[in-house]
Amino acid sequence: DAGVTQSPTHLIKTRGQHVTLRCSPISGHKSVSWYQQVLGQGPQFIFQYYEKEERGRGNFPDRFSARQFPNYSSELNVNALLLGDSALYLCASSIEPSTDTQYFGPGTRLTVL
Amino acid sequence: GNSVTQMEGPVTLSEEAFLTINCTYTATGYPSLFWYVQYPGEGLQLLLKATKADDKGSNKGFEATYRKETTSFHLEKGSVQVSDSAVYFCALSEWSGAGSYQLTFGKGTKLSVIP
16 A cells, blocks of 8 residues: 655745645545654654644644545645745644554655755 | 654664664654655655554564653664664654644755675
């Protein structure tokens, strides 16, 4: 079975632009979480979605938003990009929010110039 | 709030050496504890987990025991291989009260194993 998939693999944007990152969870998993990993640091929680509803949000500005689709895939959107948004964005899926184990995708490397 | 503190790296070991990576945590409740591994250029892979006090998680020769009295979850392996070279993250998962579990990670410990 396929694991968590993310697209694109790499992305280069300039300050002020908008970006959309995509994630498909493991088959049968209904919950998707997004994390930001800045170089040299551990991942930081951004959002969790289940059944198209936001179930949790980390300490990130309103420029960050996400949504989940009926097939449980998800998009992370970031507006008005800043240099500090350069990071590896990781998507993780779990069977449902009440399951404590999450499985990660390979990530999308975003570079903001 | 919750937090995870890991031993500072990088750690360099010779092949077949014994590995210990220290991890301690602070949490308000009773979290599950995890070790994830990240190979160069890749995402995170779940290495092992433990869900309650005195549980031992194990996988691929790695072990970690959930110690509630010392709030620790140290990662150990008896004989490391070159292929174990990676960054290791300790993490805890606790119910947020908002209907979900959220992971809190340490900063990671880079391990390099030399032949």
